[in-house]
Amino acid sequence: NAGVTQTPKFRILKIGQSMTLQCAQDMNHNYMYWYRQDPGMGLKLIYYSVGAGITDKGEVPNGYNVSRSTTEDFPLRLELAAPSQTSVYFCASSSPGQGRAPLHFGNGTRLTVT
Amino acid sequence: AQTVTQSQPEMSVQEAETVTLSCTYDTSESDYYLFWYKQPPSRQMILVIRQEAYKQQNATENRFSVNFQKAAKSFSLKISDSQLGDAAMYFCAYRSFTGTASKLTFGTGTRLQVTL
Numbered sequence: 741n742a743g744v745t746q747t748p749k750f751r752i753l754k755i756g757q758s759m760t761l762q763c764a765q766d767m768n769h770n771y772m773y774w775y776r777q778d779p780g781m782g783l784k785l786i787y788y789s790v791g792a793g794i795t796d797k798g799e800v801p802n803g804y805n806v807s808r809s810t811t812e813d814f815p816l817r818l819e820l821a822a823p824s825q826t827s828v829y830f831c832a833s834s835s836p837g838q839g840r841a842p843l844h845f846g847n848g849t850r851l852t853v854t
Numbered sequence: 855a856q857t858v859t860q861s862q863p864e865m866s867v868q869e870a871e872t873v874t875l876s877c878t879y880d881t882s883e884s885d886y887y888l889f890w891y892k893q894p895p896s897r898q899m900i901l902v903i904r905q906e907a908y909k910q911q912n913a914t915e916n917r918f919s920v921n922f923q924k925a926a927k928s929f930s931l932k933i934s935d936s937q938l939g940d941a942a943m944y945f946c947a948y949r950s951f952t953g954t955a956s957k958l959t960f961g962t963g964t965r966l967q968v969t970l
Contacts, residue, residue, distance in 0.1 A: 775960075780863075781962055840887060
């Protein structure tokens, strides 16, 4: 069972570069999320999606964009990378389940912007 | 908006002993879910235990149990017979019962050390 797969695992970007963090899930989950985790901190929600074609901003969306063209994939795009975006990024998914269903997390992408 | 507070940045416990991690939250909702997630050095987020707010009975999963005090908005995690493999960051999280997407709101975490 693959679950939630994130690529790449690590990446170093220069200031001003762009990149896409990939996230795919094979559990047919409607809900998908992107979180970032800064050192010593909890996870903060960047963007989320309730289904293909539907996305919405979370707590810290500035500097990021997302798309959801299929149920399986939810890529996160960083435009004009800044040092403040140095973080570990987690993708997660869940079935609707009225909140009872737990989130399934990928293993994270560690991004460094220098 | 809901907030989750973990007031213990670090805790330490001896192997085989019991430790309790604290979590408080703020919400105006009456129905919601609470979770504890474990994050070992591998970075993986692992669900430890879950509690439905409408259930009075405290959830238990093997050595892990919670003390859910709804009126006090408190949700502590008790780890019994601590093992070296329990060493990790532990995050408390809140999730709405209704509403779109049921987003999780996390606390800042408690780092648990387990000593011999």
